[in-house]
Amino acid sequence: MNTTVSINPTTEKEIASYERISQKEAFKKIDKANKTYHSWKKTSLEERSKFMYNLADILDKNKEKYAILATEEMGKILKQSEAEIEKCAMICRYYAKNIETLIADKHIETEAHKSYVTFQPLGVTLAVMPWNFPFYQVIRFASPAVMTGNVGVLKHASNVQGCAFALEDAFKKAGFPDGVFTNLNVSSSEIKNIIAHKSIVAVTLTGSEPAGRSVAEIAGKNLKKSVLELGGSDAYIILEDVDLEKVTDLALYGRLQNNGQTCIAAKRFIVLEKIYDDFLTLFTKKMKNAKMGNPTEKDSYYGPLARVDLRDELHQQVQKTIEEGGKLILGGQIPKQKGAYYPATILTDLKPGMTAFDEELFGPVASVIKAKDEDEAIKLANNSAFGLGSGVFTSDVKRGEKIALQLEAGNSFVNKLVASDPRLPFGGIKNSGYGRELSGYGIKEFVNTKTIWVD
Structure with missing residues (x-):
């Protein structure tokens, strides 16, 4: 059976194994996500916020369990794992509270009777995420994407699949419809075909420079928007x-x-x-x-x-x-x-x-x-x-x-160590990637910035 195995880096012992899905099964999940998108994008901001607040509460209530899981899978100091979960809950509440302001129409004076810019969702967004912050990296992408009306599919690092499935379960328990957030436990070799899938509209990756170059090339060939955060030497x-x-x-x-x-x-x-x-x-x-x-x-x-x-x-x-x-x-x-x-x-x-x-x-x-x-x-x-x-x-x-x-x-x-904050844009230049996450700037990376003219 094709599986991914989580190894505790402290003891070098196996924690759990997770069955990988085939490309065919991954495509079925993507098709389901796309079907969900067409109904999800019609939901009100108030309804989306309700579910996002629920997710924040679930993260808080399960903080200790999630923190232990992260520490077991990738070795983070336990109190830092707990802080990671707390930050995830804070980000969820930030977008639940501020979504209306962040994607409000922008009215612009022209010769038209009315002209403005509106921000509409695009569809199914693929996230390729690393193991170093197994909960936060995912929430950093998923919370704003889902609040704008997009849906997300996740290709998480193979050594933190326990965290990936825990997040998928948390979204379901929060009340989000099936397909709003989906974990795809697939091999990295499948990413090329997943990006090319007709229902995938964009991809975001946090990871190594070689991985970023590869994903950017595939996304470019398929004319899909991409955002890359590739680390640095600060x-x-x-x-x-x-x-x-x-x-x-x-x-x-x-x-x-x-x-x-x-x-x-x-x-x-x-x-x-x-x-x-x-x-x-x-x-x-x-x-x-x-x-x-x-x-x-x-x-x-x-x-x-x-x-x-x-x-x-x-x-x-x-x-x-x-x-x-x-x-x-x-x-x-x-x-x-x-x-x-x-x-x-x-x-x-x-x-x-x-x-x-x-x-x-x-x-x-x-x-x-x-x-x-x-x-x-x-x-x-x-x-x-x-x-x-x-x-x-x-x-x-x-x-x-x-x-x-x-x-x-x-x-x-x-006079402060660099840290991400949902109120401020986060991202790099040069070989550290392109595009931004978080804040009003990041939330607009995966939307249709659409001009409306009414004469």
Whole structure:
């Protein structure tokens, strides 16, 4: 039987297996979703909001159960899994409350008796989602898509199918009609044919750069709209006037949150020469003292990576960087224990062209880079194929804002770690993808922005 298997990355033991469906079965589900769409798009915003509020309540009531499932399937610290579920419920309530304002008609003065822009749903949207935030990534796409009158089908990562089916069940329990949200447990090899299916109108993907290129190519050939969020190598500029104690606390959390597996994690710390040594000393101490352990234990600061193969790939990137001339300050060795663990690691003496400078390191590995002055720091930050998140730490907020405006990224934060917020657009530039999610900007990615002229 063709199945996907969930492996606990902490114990390396099988949690559960899920039967994969065939392409024929997937197409039947897509056809059903399309049929549901034609009735769902006619429902009132009030009715959609009622179901979305119900979904938020279900997420809250089952927070502990869902959090345990996420931690078991991908290794996230349990309290961070709980926070993920809480954020999902918050997003559901945000769109349930604000949908009328977000997609309100926009009246425009012309020679017409009446002219305006209206925002109408398109149909069945495919989401190809990653494992690192197995609930949030899905809700981030599904909540706004469903509230606009679209329906969604999900191709989730194979190692978090338990979370995928839990979400499908939650939508049903919330009262959404069958077909509004559907999980497709299919092989990645089926994505090409699914995108090409006549009822799929658009695709959104969060994942790796190669996966994004592949999906964009298929979507382009089939003239389907796509939105891509492909991760990054986020740079944080540390100016000489910071509170080092506070900044190193943020740097620690920014690099080890979600076990280092976050697209918008702080990955490259570009520190001005004047405070470089002091920053590195204090940051190294805190990274060394952060406890790596079982993600269900309260005193664990970070847990294992999601899979052993991902851990091994990360280690290869670290080793390659050292061979290229990078200096290993901390960590860098695979521990002799069960689980996909990798220790908090710091690399320095990095230059453009080195693996840790150029590539995304998806795990608890920090790149610390020295800059002689502010101008060089900005150049180093922008010397990247990626452009998702970026940040500046300084006691002078006007200076920080000025620098943030010069950083080439979809998100630039001053004195705060980059985070997504449903009130603000989220997405990247360069190889970090295109399009936006969340807010009034993201909700309009998958609608027909339609002109109405009445003479």
